[in-house]
Amino acid sequence: MVEYRKIEILVGAFVFAGLLALTILAMKVSNLTDFGGGDGYEVKAKFDNIGGLKVRAPVKMAGVQIGRVAEIGFDNKTFQAVAVMKIDRKFNAIPKDTAAKIYTAGLLGEQYIALEPGGDEESLKDGDSIVLTSNAVVLEQVISQFLYSKAAGDDKSGS
Amino acid sequence: MLELLQGLGHWTLSGLRRLGRANIFMLYVLGGIPLCVRRFRLVITQLFAVGVLSILIIFVSGLFVGMVLGLQGYNTLVDFGAEESLGVLVALSLVRELGPVVSALLFAGRAGSALTAEIGLMKATEQLSAMEMMAVDPLHRVIAPRLLAGIIAMPLLAAIFSAVGVFGGYLVGVGMLGVDDGAFWSQMQSSVEFREDILNGVIKSLVFGVTVTWIAVFEGYDTLPTSEGIGRATTRTVVNSSLAVLAFDFILTALMFNK
Numbered sequence: 001m002v003e004y005r006k007i008e009i010l011v012g013a014f015v016f017a018g019l020l021a022l023t024i025l026a027m028k029v030s031n032l033t034d035f036g037g038g039d040g041y042e043v044k045a046k047f048d049n050i051g052g053l054k055v056r057a058p059v060k061m062a063g064v065q066i067g068r069v070a071e072i073g074f075d076n077k078t079f080q081a082v083a084v085m086k087i088d089r090k091f092n093a094i095p096k097d098t099a100a101k102i103y104t105a106g107l108l109g110e111q112y113i114a115l116e117p118g119g120d121e122e123s124l125k126d127g128d129s130i131v132l133t134s135n136a137v138v139l140e141q142v143i144s145q146f147l148y149s150k151a152a153g154d155d156k157s158g159s
Numbered sequence: 160m161l162e163l164l165q166g167l168g169h170w171t172l173s174g175l176r177r178l179g180r181a182n183i184f185m186l187y188v189l190g191g192i193p194l195c196v197r198r199f200r201l202v203i204t205q206l207f208a209v210g211v212l213s214i215l216i217i218f219v220s221g222l223f224v225g226m227v228l229g230l231q232g233y234n235t236l237v238d239f240g241a242e243e244s245l246g247v248l249v250a251l252s253l254v255r256e257l258g259p260v261v262s263a264l265l266f267a268g269r270a271g272s273a274l275t276a277e278i279g280l281m282k283a284t285e286q287l288s289a290m291e292m293m294a295v296d297p298l299h300r301v302i303a304p305r306l307l308a309g310i311i312a313m314p315l316l317a318a319i320f321s322a323v324g325v326f327g328g329y330l331v332g333v334g335m336l337g338v339d340d341g342a343f344w345s346q347m348q349s350s351v352e353f354r355e356d357i358l359n360g361v362i363k364s365l366v367f368g369v370t371v372t373w374i375a376v377f378e379g380y381d382t383l384p385t386s387e388g389i390g391r392a393t394t395r396t397v398v399n400s401s402l403a404v405l406a407f408d409f410i411l412t413a414l415m416f417n418k
Contacts, residue, residue, distance in 0.1 A: 004200075004204075007203065007204060007207045008203060010207060010211045011203050011207050011210065011211060013211075014206070014207075014210045014211045014214060014312075014315065015206075015210075015311075015315060017214070017315070017319055018314070018315025018316065018318050018319055019315070019318075020322075021315070021318040021319040021321070021322035021323070022315075022318040022322075022357075022361070024322045025254065025318060025321055025322055025325075025357050026353055026357060028344070028348075029250050029254065029322075029347055029348065029351050029357070030254075030348065030351040030353040030356065030357050031348045031349060031351065031352065031353065056352075
């Protein structure tokens with residue numbers, strides 16, 4: 001019986017080690033702890049062009065992450081992209097006339113939505129829409145604009 | 160020409176027959192699961208054999224796979240000035256792929272072959288027939304606890320493998336190569352999803368656990384009751400279950416991570 005007790009203890013240690021490893025993976029390796037659950041409110045914003053924005057991209061204000069992009073849809077009437085952002089409950093005093101812009105982290109990094117606060121007394125609530133939006137910077141457009149203006153400048157100096 | 164056709168037909172039919180036997184066998188074994196839950200002592204003894212005794216090999220190979228990933232990943236990433244992403248690289252490759260797959264391959268070699276040999280020897284020495292004579296169903300009494308133990312042990316071993324591997328990558332990346340400590344963890348945490356990556360890894364290892372243990376106990380039960388037959392069955396267990404793990408891994412990856 002002593003033998004069986006030893007086996008039981010070792011099996012218990014094995015199961016414990018396995019569960020501990022899973023917990024470490026969940027807590028230390030993955031982002032389960034932040035912005036994982038459904039605790040937050042949703043705000044919509046329409047963009048003419050969202051570039052490479054993806055679901056679960058960060059939503060930042062003053063550079064601090066306050067939420068994530070929950071859903072990206074398409075408005076069939078205005079032909080605009082609709083981004084639904086889930087913002088953490090803690091940040092519940094964001095002014096109603098806040099502007100949303102799509103920026104890129106670094107030159108070629110992932111894209112995120114940056115919110116710039118307005119001055120309204122009222123704050124955004126669940127289901128509200130952000131009206132003031134500006135589009136993602138599409139690198140090809142910037143390059144072609146640059147080349148076009150450069151070509152135009154060359155023509156002027158040439159003539 | 161006709162002989163060739165006959166050979167092909169014989170090969171196909173015997174393969175199908177084996178597959179059918181394996182499925183009927185599985186059905187009977189599943190009928191023994193309630194008995195195992197009532198007498199959990201049987202499962203614990205088997206958990207010791209397949210789980211606890213596999214820990215050492217899983218631990219050591221996890222550590223070394225993680226350390227090698229750290230070294231190789233660093234050499235590639237440093238060319239792009241992106242060595243802070245080392246944590247992401249190590250964690251994602253371990254949690255999604257290497258953890259479940261490599262630990263399943265090791266499990267097939269370490270525990271699967273032992274299961275086949277043990278059950279095959281029981282059959283060769285007519286212990287299984289003796290049980291039947293005593294009106295004890297060997298499928299319920301011998302096979303079902305082993306299957307259940309394998310299915311429980313596999314995800315735990317894969318989780319240990321991944322966690323130890325990430326630690327190995329951390330040791331090499333931060334300790335040896337001087338990647339920034341904070342960036343290593345924070346980039347990892349912002350890129351690894353719990354549901355998407357870790358849960359899918361656990362599901363993978365669960366599927367591999369069923370596959371490997373099923374093949375191992377079936378090969379043992381289906382073996383020719385001779386010493387040569389047991390040897391062949393053990394080889395078949397390792398080869399077939401490794402191939403099955405790799406094939407299932409491709410299918411599961413295509414289903415899970417194909418966006």
